[in-house]
Amino acid sequence: MRNLRELRMDMQHDSGRRMVSSAVVLLITSVFIMSAYRYDARGAEFPLIIGWVTLMLCVVDLFASLPTQIGGWLSSILHKSRSTPDDKTPASGREAGGILWIGAMVALVWVFGFLIAIPIYSIAFMTLNGRRPLVSSTIAAGITTLFVYVVFEWLLRYELYRGLLFG
């Protein structure tokens, strides 16, 4: 059983997390509105309506994420988090790792093209991230590359990107 102190700390952490995300979205919306003012009246009319309405919603969301009485009241009506106190938040390192793997794949594709990037990425992901044996990882990577080649290049006749080096 989690004690009351741990629960309170988690709630504060959740509130902080929500405040940061609300502030980021508020900032993005503000930039959108400022950009909209650069266009002529007709071109800016609809974006400005959308922008200002979204901005107002962002402000309410920011208030709802504050650990105050009004914040709690707003939150109870408009925001019921899907996570429960017992939900495990993934470790930041694992999250960053998951995102970096995608970034690495895109970089590999850009430089070497799909047919080289796919086996490199697959083998690296399975062995380094998944701690799987090299042989089974190589077989799985080979099957994936073959599947992509047969379906996209051979059956559907798309020319896959060959990369900066070989394109």
Added chain:
Amino acid sequence: MIEPLISATSSLLSGASPLYLMLGIIVGLIFGAIPGLGGTTAIALLIPLTYGMESDEAIILIGGVMGAVMFGGSISAILLNTPGVAPNAATAFDGYPLAKQGKAGLAIGAAATASAVGGLLGVVILVMVLPIAKLIVLSFGPPEFFLLALLGLCSIAVSTGGLLLRGLIAGGIGFGLALVGFDDVSGGVRFTGGIEYLWDGVPLVPMLIGLFAIAEMIKLSTEGGSVATDTSGVRITRVMDGVWATFRNWPTVLRGSTIGVFIGCVPGVGGTIASFLSYSVTAQVSKDSETFGKGNIKGVIAPEAANNAKDGGALIPTLAFGVPGSAEMAVFLGVLVLHGLDPGPMLLLEHESTIFTLILALAASTVIASLIGLAIARQLVLITLVNVNILIPVVVSVGLVGAYALHNAIGDVIMAALFGVVGYLMMRFDYPRITVVIALVLGELAERSFHQSMAISDGQLAVFFTRQVSLILVLMVVFALCWPVFRYIYTHRRGLDAKS
């Protein structure tokens, strides 16, 4: 109605269409069986395969997926107590206890039959409702089209598990993304940041692949492991007993299907509520309610019938009014856009035969998926043993190749990856992804209708209140937005009553 039906039947049976239907069904069963994937990811990944197809063939492929996903999910729910997709959780309540009692075949047979019958009933109701919807659509003008887009967004936001505010904010961002690129009204480009790639707007397919397929893979990679560890105890016998049990319990099938269709009609409510509601209503009205949760076959039949019937219901707002009822339907609208079919109310008027092709594909796939599922249930369960560290590179690779294939643009690959990260962060910080997609898909229609409404009314906003149909739609929008407040007052009062 007869002419489009004949045309749709010939589309479904001609050329490579039956093969596409089978492919869709098999992909649907596999993606349904593996928890964490589901129909939305399957459709997003299949979009690139449809580039070279005729629109009817593409729709048949997607219809095959839609009809098969739910039954695929019920197999892993019954045999492993691991629902493939969220709505199958209700099936596991009684399906898994039955499997533990050595009656897995009975449960799977019943689930297959209930899925097929429920799916067919859903489709029949859809066909009956479409002519009425057509009459309603004919009375619509630009103000109604604009309000319909708004209503779709609001009703989805309201039903996103209590995340109204963030649902609406995500919708606002989606509208913002829809405005990127060339603007028909002013004749210039907007919000491109000087990037030429964005002149055609934010590309829909890479965005869908990113938001749903790549984002799910990032999430899976943070969790790790494999879905199931042991399937050795799986034995499937007495399947036909399950089939007969479904027909013997026909009131349960009928009740579940009706609940499924009605819940499916409400945008955003979705299959999970339909199956749980069907399960709980059946448990309440049954004489043997104490055996529910311990292996009552009606506990399998009720949610499965509702699960598949809800697809027919969800297609009513999607096809008739262009308002998708779920993330799966939103991605399906993306397929329509890709094939030159503008989503929105005019779809029903201008492409009736295409709609009937989808309906027939959906009906056929629910029946065929049940038959195939029964035959390969044992093998299908083995798929859940696949380690996520093998699954992730496969899905990411196919997803990124698919994003590239449409325009041969490396920018699309970057965009898919970018939206993958955005989609993951949205999941992490409770911003529903579905409202972004709906707003992006309906954004152009909304802006065009808004400007047309302003033009016909000399810039008077009163045009949205003075027409009968628009007034009804405005009231529906207001009601949708006020719904959380009503719910809060109701639960607050109940809490006070309980205390006193």
